[in-house]
Amino acid sequence: MLFNSLSFLIFLPTIFILYWLLSKKKLWVQNLLLLIASYVFYGWWDWRFLSLIFLSTLVDYISGIEISKANTAKRKKIWLWVSMLFNLGMLGFFKYFNFFAQSWAEAFSQLGFSVHPWTLNVILPVGISFYTFQTMSYSIDIYKGKIEPTKDFIGFAAFVSFFPQLVAGPIERASNLLPQILKKRSFSFDESVKGIQLILWGMFKKVVIADSIAQIVDKAYGGFAEFSGMALAIATVGFAFQIFCDFSGYSDMAIGIAKLFGVQLMTNFDFPYLARNIGEFWRKWHISLSTWFRDYVYIPLGGSRVKRNRAIFNIFVVFLVSGLWHGANWTFIVWGSIHAAFFLPSFLIGSNRKYNSYLVQVKKLLPGGNDIVNILITFLLVSFAWIFFRADSINNALSIFEKIVLFKDGKQLPYLFNEVLAYIITFGVFFLLGILFLYERSGVIRLNVKHNFLVSISLLLFITLFGRFDEQSFIYFQF
Amino acid sequence: MRKFVLYLFALLAVFGTLNVAYLLILPLVDWDMSKSIKVSNFDNKNFEILVMGNSTALDGINTELISSEIGSAYNFSLSGANLNTSYTQLDRYLEKNHKPKKILLFLSSCHTNYKNDSGLHPVEDYAYNGFSFSKGLGDLPLFKFRWLFLENFKKLISKDHRSARLVQGQLRINRVVQDNSSYSKTVNNCIDSGMYLHDRYPYLDSIIYLSVKNKIDLDILEMPCWKERQNDCPDLELTYEGNEIAIYNLNNELRCKDVLNPNTDWLSADHLNQSGGNKLTKEVIDLISQY
Numbered sequence: 001m002l003f004n005s006l007s008f009l010i011f012l013p014t015i016f017i018l019y020w021l022l023s024k025k026k027l028w029v030q031n032l033l034l035l036i037a038s039y040v041f042y043g044w045w046d047w048r049f050l051s052l053i054f055l056s057t058l059v060d061y062i063s064g065i066e067i068s069k070a071n072t073a074k075r076k077k078i079w080l081w082v083s084m085l086f087n088l089g090m091l092g093f094f095k096y097f098n099f100f101a102q103s104w105a106e107a108f109s110q111l112g113f114s115v116h117p118w119t120l121n122v123i124l125p126v127g128i129s130f131y132t133f134q135t136m137s138y139s140i141d142i143y144k145g146k147i148e149p150t151k152d153f154i155g156f157a158a159f160v161s162f163f164p165q166l167v168a169g170p171i172e173r174a175s176n177l178l179p180q181i182l183k184k185r186s187f188s189f190d191e192s193v194k195g196i197q198l199i200l201w202g203m204f205k206k207v208v209i210a211d212s213i214a215q216i217v218d219k220a221y222g223g224f225a226e227f228s229g230m231a232l233a234i235a236t237v238g239f240a241f242q243i244f245c246d247f248s249g250y251s252d253m254a255i256g257i258a259k260l261f262g263v264q265l266m267t268n269f270d271f272p273y274l275a276r277n278i279g280e281f282w283r284k285w286h287i288s289l290s291t292w293f294r295d296y297v298y299i300p301l302g303g304s305r306v307k308r309n310r311a312i313f314n315i316f317v318v319f320l321v322s323g324l325w326h327g328a329n330w331t332f333i334v335w336g337s338i339h340a341a342f343f344l345p346s347f348l349i350g351s352n353r354k355y356n357s358y359l360v361q362v363k364k365l366l367p368g369g370n371d372i373v374n375i376l377i378t379f380l381l382v383s384f385a386w387i388f389f390r391a392d393s394i395n396n397a398l399s400i401f402e403k404i405v406l407f408k409d410g411k412q413l414p415y416l417f418n419e420v421l422a423y424i425i426t427f428g429v430f431f432l433l434g435i436l437f438l439y440e441r442s443g444v445i446r447l448n449v450k451h452n453f454l455v456s457i458s459l460l461l462f463i464t465l466f467g468r469f470d471e472q473s474f475i476y477f478q479f
Numbered sequence: 480m481r482k483f484v485l486y487l488f489a490l491l492a493v494f495g496t497l498n499v500a501y502l503l504i505l506p507l508v509d510w511d512m513s514k515s516i517k518v519s520n521f522d523n524k525n526f527e528i529l530v531m532g533n534s535t536a537l538d539g540i541n542t543e544l545i546s547s548e549i550g551s552a553y554n555f556s557l558s559g560a561n562l563n564t565s566y567t568q569l570d571r572y573l574e575k576n577h578k579p580k581k582i583l584l585f586l587s588s589c590h591t592n593y594k595n596d597s598g599l600h601p602v603e604d605y606a607y608n609g610f611s612f613s614k615g616l617g618d619l620p621l622f623k624f625r626w627l628f629l630e631n632f633k634k635l636i637s638k639d640h641r642s643a644r645l646v647q648g649q650l651r652i653n654r655v656v657q658d659n660s661s662y663s664k665t666v667n668n669c670i671d672s673g674m675y676l677h678d679r680y681p682y683l684d685s686i687i688y689l690s691v692k693n694k695i696d697l698d699i700l701e702m703p704c705w706k707e708r709q710n711d712c713p714d715l716e717l718t719y720e721g722n723e724i725a726i727y728n729l730n731n732e733l734r735c736k737d738v739l740n741p742n743t744d745w746l747s748a749d750h751l752n753q754s755g756g757n758k759l760t761k762e763v764i765d766l767i768s769q770y
Binding site: 006 | 480482483486487489490493494497616619621622625626628629632633636747
């Protein structure tokens with residue numbers, strides 16, 4: 001079930017009413033409703049994959065308890081491995097089996113051996129990369145003694161499958177979400193009003209901005225050979241906005257929906273295109289995934305508190321794995337490597353953590369000239385890397401890049417006065433509201449209920465006037 | 480919770496009010512809406528020539544000129560109208576008004592294919608049937624007439640759009656966009672007359688049937704586009720139950736070269752401005768006067 005579908009428009013209010021009607025009953029009844037709702041939400045795509053979520057839930061539930069009660073380190077480790085192998089095995093089979101089989105066959109054929117790869121007709125279960133990472137963090141945190149396991153199976157299953165963030169994150173940590181699921185939630189007017197605003201803001205970003213830019217990006221990238229360098233450059237910048245609005249739009253909706261149910265999810269995007277270097281970009285983009293890799297891959301590898309060469313190796317590992325997480329294609333691995341290469345200089349000179357405050361603050365209402373230059377440079381670097389993320393193959397990405405830098409001639413993007421006017425209006429609204437939310441986030445202004453009402457009604461208006469309602473899926477569902 | 484429910488109701492109430500306000504404002508400011516409502520109220524009118532079509536004919540056919548040269552005419556064309564919409568307009572006009580002598584039906588093959596286009600134009604639907612909520616959320620005025628927001632927004636930023644006028648159903652805009660494209664013979668393939676009925680415009684049948692049944696002359700005319708979309712196809716003649724219907728190709732490259740100036744007569748790639756509309760209308764008058 002998509003957030004931008006009619007079925008969800010019926011589903012959400014129904015569950016919301018039932019949920020709060022049951023709030024006076026026992027907690028497990030409310031959690032059971034949440035669990036059933038989440039399974040219906042997920043089963044709407046393909047009910048067969050519910051078994052995978054259920055199995056993942058069961059394995060981690062048991063592993064968590066066994067890790068906690070194991071009296072030897074070896075036994076703890078065995079149960080941790082059970083959880084890891086099951087989750088990574090499932091992810092590996094459904095997401096990476098064909099990729100590795102084909103890559104091995106290609107590698108052998110380069111060496112002169114003819115190998116026919118044995119591939120399977122496997123469908124990728126939606127959201128598998130998100131919920132497996134969420135459940136793995138539960139087992140790891142118990143192993144490290146950071147959290148205690150729960151014996152409430154229904155509550156745990158509701159935590160794993162919590163529908164607002166099940167298919168595209170934020171990838172929640174058990175330490176944040178599970179305690180909220182296991183205790184009675186109370187309704188908050190202010191949070192719910194904020195939730196409605198976030199849902200509408202996310203919807204606006206998805207159906208007004210992302211889905212309309214997708215028309216240009218798909219056209220240019222689909223037939224890049226005939227388009228000019230300028231057209232491809234515009235499409236690439238367009239993709240930067242498309243993927244941001246698509247993915248952060250989903251996250252905003254997820255966070256907003258969770259608020260309606262009295263649950264606070266973590267921030268997943270924090271104005272990433274206002275980052276002043278790549279290090280800051282990665283502290284603002286897909287925060288739930290980058291902190292996951294930081295905590296469960298980078299730091300266990302030694303992080304930066306090792307010899308320089310080893311630290312560089314650790315950085316590359318994290319970025320490569322992050323690239324691979326996005327999809328079983330070499331383009332994602334190259335995308336990760338490019339980010340590693342961009343990150344490395346600031347790491348080596350120790351400026352990667354230079355920017356830790358917001359661009360604007362109470363005593364600094366406007367960004368400085370240096371800030372603006374750094375933002376533009378970072379945006380250009382990130383956009384360059386997006387070429388590899390969006391292109392179908394590395395060769396295509398290189399051809400697109402070549403056409404852009406050499407200003408090659410070719411077809412221009414179609415210019416339609418009405419479409420340009422629509423872009424000007426909708427991007428105007430997007431930037432204005434973005435600035436408003438930036439000032440709110442950085443504590444410069446505080447939006448009250450009346451302001452939120454005005455923002456929500458404006459968003460509703462522009463979604464109705466400019467939204468595309470052909471139920472286009474979210475980009476990150478494929479990951 | 481009660482406060483939140485009230486908040487949601489307030490949100491919906493304001494949104495509903497905005498929808499109602501939009502529906503009330505549109506007939507006052509929008510050309511298509513005001514014209515459609517006016518046309519739906521026509522009673523006992525006695526036009527000799529009816530001009531039907533979409534926005535290309537709305538901008539490009541000067542009914543004032545036709546009225547002064549041949550006989551009283553009105554331009555019923557509507558932006559985005561398909562053949563089903565033209566049929567509905569004609570059918571309802573004939574119910575309450577005198578039969579015209581001639582119908583000029585303008586098509587625009589250069590940018591539209593009517594093959595799968597059977598829905599009724601939302602503005603036409605509203606003008607004749609009023610507001611209904613049969614399609615649920617799709618009937619919300621802000622959604623149903625969403626493109627009109629942009630059309631009217633143009634008036635805020637463009638003097639040409641602000642100074643445009645509706646005269647006898649024709650929308651006169653003075654804006655000039657030069658046609659810098661070039662003609663390429665290989666782009667277009669001509670079709671024979673039979674294909675108009677069966678392959679290309681299946682909904683043409685109903686309009687032809689209506690005109691034949693009511694013994695009204697019908698001429699079909701293909702509107703011109705920029706040079707890159709012009710063709711070298713000839714005029715055709717269609718025979719329908721013994722009646723001959725002329726199909727004039729105004730998109731013929733040689734005819735366009737004779738009649739239109741690429742530097743002064745265009746509003747966009749397939750729409751004529753006031754100057755172009757006058758020239759094309761004179762050509763239409765010459766053509767239909769020959770027979």
